[in-house]
Amino acid sequence: MVVRMKILISSDAMNWFHKEMEAVKGDTIRFFARYGGSSPIHEGFSLGVTKDTPFEPAVTYKEEDILFFIEETDEWYFDGHDLHVELDPTRDELSYVYKKA
Numbered sequence: 032m033v034v035r036m037k038i039l040i041s042s043d044a045m046n047w048f049h050k051e052m053e054a055v056k057g058d059t060i061r062f063f064a065r066y067g068g069s070s071p072i073h074e075g076f077s078l079g080v081t082k083d084t085p086f087e088p089a090v091t092y093k094e095e096d097i098l099f100f101i102e103e104t105d106e107w108y109f110d111g112h113d114l115h116v117e118l119d120p121t122r123d124e125l126s127y128v129y130k131k132a
Contacts, residue, residue: 036106036113036132038062038092038099043118044125045094052082056096059085062116063101064108072110072129080125 040048048054061083068077085091088100099116101109112129119126 036090036101036109036111038090038101038114038116040092040094040099040116041118043120044116047118047123047125048097052080054082054097058082059098059100061085061100061102062105062114064105070127070129072112073108076108078108078114078127 048060052058052060054060059082061081063079063081063083064073064076065079066076068075070077085098085100085102087103089103089106090101092099101114109129111132113132115128115130117126117128118124
């Protein structure tokens, strides 16, 4: 049995999506690997987020009728970690925590 990674989004992060990205029911939001920056799991790459249409989603998470997803082409970036999306209250921006499944 293959254990797939998960996306988990805190309620504060959901509020950020509504406020900053104007996310509403029916929207689809993609997390993707982008060149540049760094993360705890990949030097030289960081995580991006954008409204987008799923093509070949490897992982999905639905909250408040908003679909969050990661495409198969970006699954390598997570290296088997679950993605916890939280809010950094001091900077009022998203923060990402990667936890091994």
